[in-house]
Amino acid sequence: MTDSKIRVVVVGANGRMGREVAKTVLNDPLLELVGAVDRSLDQVDVGIVTGYGETGVLFSTNLGETFVRSNPDVMIDFTNPNVIRDNVYTALDYGVRPVVGTTGIPQEDLQAWDGILREKEIGGVVAPNFAxxxxxxxxxxxxxxxxxxxxxxxxxxxxxxxxxxxxxxxxxxxxxxxxxxxxxxxxxxxxxxxxxxxxxxxxxxxxxxxxxxxxxxxxxxxxxxxxxxxxxxxxxxHRESFMPGVAMAAKKVMAIKGLVYGLENLID
Missing domain, CATH: 3.30.360.10 (Dihydrodipicolinate Reductase; domain 2)
Known part of the structure; x- marks a missing residue:
């Protein structure tokens, strides 16, 4: 692994979308999977669950601890509105850029996240659809x-x-x-x-x-x-239809300051 790779933590990595995201990160030469969080699994190799083969990256149930241990650049989260709010605020506390595919997020949260991201001079992406x-x-x-x-x-x-x-x-x-x-x-x-x-x-x-x-x-x-x-x-x-957009967002978010809402704003 080289320092130039973008370090990624996937949240909800044992879900149907999460597994696809984890495989996408593992297969992308510009991305590096450094952590996987899911409330249903702990200390199990991500590659065994996704069928990729052993990776050395183990599931964790604690997001904050994963951030401390893995020092990621980006968090990719496809969980649900009931938990996404806390996940994003945790990411912001640690200076991690959120890339979020969950819908139903209140406008006041989007505005608050944008303000915090601009203060920290980092970017985030929320997209209703990554296809x-x-x-x-x-x-x-x-x-x-x-x-x-x-x-x-x-x-x-x-x-x-x-x-x-x-x-x-x-x-x-x-x-x-x-x-x-x-x-x-x-x-x-x-x-x-x-x-x-x-x-x-x-x-x-x-x-x-x-x-x-x-x-x-x-x-x-x-x-x-x-x-x-x-x-x-x-x-x-198939859920793999969303993956090229997810990978693009994980890369382009590194050059953004503030929150971008909608993948159309990242397409040239």
């Missing part, structure tokens, strides 16, 4: 909204996802809202026979959430115009 194709979908959708302002969003995820709508859907709607004026869609006398049938309302556009086993992460942005429709869709059929 580069999904980021392109959001950018294309924002561009299309300039010409086709009538739009609805349908996002589909596995049935273990805790938040709805997804962070990607909300981020897409935010990007679209910047490109069109607020407008009420549909018939002005429209009536829902069942509450929620028309989905959530965001600046006049509708967002629909589907939760079923078999899905990973999918989204359609459907535009309607005179005599035409346009559908922009992205499908993540």
């Amino acid at each position: 580069i194709g999904a980021v392109l979908m959001m950018k294309f959708a924002a561009q299309a909204a300039k010409y086709l302002p009538h739009v609805e969003i349908i996002e589909m995820h596995h049935d273990q996802k805790l938040d709805a709508p997804s962070g990607t859907a909300i981020k897409t709607a935010e990007m679209i809202a910047k490109e069109r004026q607020r407008m009420e869609q549909g018939h002005p006398q429209e009536e829902e026979k069942l509450i929620g049938a028309r989905g959530a309302d965001f600046e006049g556009m509708r967002i629909h959430s589907v939760r079923l086993p078999g899905y990973v992460a999918h989204q359609e942005v459907i535009f309607g115009g005179l005599g035409q429709t346009l559908t922009i869709r992205h499908d993540s059929i």
